[in-house]
Amino acid sequence: MRYTQLRSFHLVAGSGGFNAAADAFHISQPTLTAQVGALEEEFGVELFVKRGRRRELSDTGRQLLAITTRLFAEEAEVLAFLTETRELRTGRLSISAVGPFHVTEMLAAFNQAYPEIELAVKLGNSAEVLDDLASYRCDVAVLAYIDEDDRLLTMPYRRHPVAVFVRRDHRFAERDTIRLTELEGEPMIVREQGSTTRRAFEDALSRTGTKPRLMMEIGSREAIREAVIHGLGISYVSEAEFVPDENLKLIRIEGAEVYTYAHVVVLKQRESSRVIKAFLDVVQRARDAFDAVAAKQ
Numbered sequence: 001m002r003y004t005q006l007r008s009f010h011l012v013a014g015s016g017g018f019n020a021a022a023d024a025f026h027i028s029q030p031t032l033t034a035q036v037g038a039l040e041e042e043f044g045v046e047l048f049v050k051r052g053r054r055r056e057l058s059d060t061g062r063q064l065l066a067i068t069t070r071l072f073a074e075e076a077e078v079l080a081f082l083t084e085t086r087e088l089r090t091g092r093l094s095i096s097a098v099g100p101f102h103v104t105e106m107l108a109a110f111n112q113a114y115p116e117i118e119l120a121v122k123l124g125n126s127a128e129v130l131d132d133l134a135s136y137r138c139d140v141a142v143l144a145y146i147d148e149d150d151r152l153l154t155m156p157y158r159r160h161p162v163a164v165f166v167r168r169d170h171r172f173a174e175r176d177t178i179r180l181t182e183l184e185g186e187p188m189i190v191r192e193q194g195s196t197t198r199r200a201f202e203d204a205l206s207r208t209g210t211k212p213r214l215m216m217e218i219g220s221r222e223a224i225r226e227a228v229i230h231g232l233g234i235s236y237v238s239e240a241e242f243v244p245d246e247n248l249k250l251i252r253i254e255g256a257e258v259y260t261y262a263h264v265v266v267l268k269q270r271e272s273s274r275v276i277k278a279f280l281d282v283v284q285r286a287r288d289a290f291d292a293v294a295a296k297q
Contacts, residue, residue, distance in 0.1 A: 001042060008035035009047060010068040013057055066135070073136030077273060091275045092118040096132040097142035098125060098196070101241055102158060102262035106142070109286045110279055117275060126194060133267060139276050141265040144196035153271050155264040155280060157287055160240040162201055162258040164251045167228055177254035180208045187233035188212035192219035197260050201236050204258040 008021075012032055015021035022029040040047055047061035057065065080091050093110070097103035100123060107119055122138065126145065132138040134151075146154050164183070166172045172182075183205070191198040205212070215233040218224050224235050229247045238260040242250050264283050266276055 001039065002035075005035045005039040005042075006068060007072075008032050009039055009061075009064065010072060012036060012048075013061060013065045013068075017055065070136055077270075080273075080275065088114050088274060088278055089116045092120065093140065093275050093279060094120040094122070094138045095140045095142065096122045096124060096129040096138040098129055098144055099123065099142075099241065101238075103142045106157075106264070106279075106283055106286065110282045113282050114278060117278075126196065133265065139266070139270070139273070140279055143263050143265055144260055145199065146263050146265055151268060153266050153268045155283060155287075157262040157264050157283060158240075158290070159259045159261045160238045161252065162197060162204075162236055162260055163239050163242065163253060164234060164236050165228060165242065165248050166234045166251065167231055168247055168249055169231075170234065170249070172234070172251055173249040175251055177252045179255050180205055180210050180253060180258075183212045183234075184210050186212045187215040189216045189218060189224050189227050189233040189235040190214060191221075191224070192217060195219075197236065197238055200258055200260055204253075204256050208256065 008027075008031075011021040011025055011027070012018050015024050018029050018032050018036075021027070021032055036047060045060050046058050047064065048055040049058045050056075095103060095107070103121060107121065110117070111119065122132065124132070126143055129138075129141045129143055133141040142157075146152065164172070164178055172178060190201075216227060218227060221237065221241065224237075225243070225245070225248070227233065228235050229245070237250075239250070239252075240260075244250075264280065266280070270276055271280070
């Protein structure tokens, strides 16, 4: 097996086909075909199967892609390590996050400290973000909730209260605070299953024995806002993520602690990476500065 054969397979599999890989990486399609064919012939395996006019990964090909993804991610880390200067004047950091709010704040602080480090950000749900981290497709994950896992190093970053929001003509709109028990039977628009905000809110409701009336489940903050504006029900949101609107009123929850969190998560085996360690140090300083200001207020 030659390195070029494995690399050719990885490029084709990751690009979605031979022609796409040839265009993206400026390698002739016959060269890629020959390299992958030689790899299949040497080991007597079928890495791609025909589906009409397309060639798709076989089961063996999908398993090999998982291995080559880890292999070439490690190779990229070796290259980054060897090319980084002591002052981290070169390099790249990729981040996957469940939402833009906290990660934007972190990126601004990191960019100020290391302006020549290239940053790449991808947004997704919790499962996608964790999969990116475990598969080496990102260096750092930013999550609202994380289960205990010996493979992971977790740094709590920030927490924000969850609040209720209603349309301006709702009977609650004249209020600044509300108790969860007052939401009994209230038409409620909720986030999708797996939402950490929904989990925090429903846990708090459960502790009080309160049962709103589920009207709608929507997997988009923006769509939920529109549904509330159109009078389909009321909803909830982290105060940090609420966008003020003349048609909406944010109402804080009284007598119960309901919070969303932001955690910075990395693989323990990669925490010694210079660029990852630099990011964690910046996040730690930003968190300490915020806590110091909050303590004085």
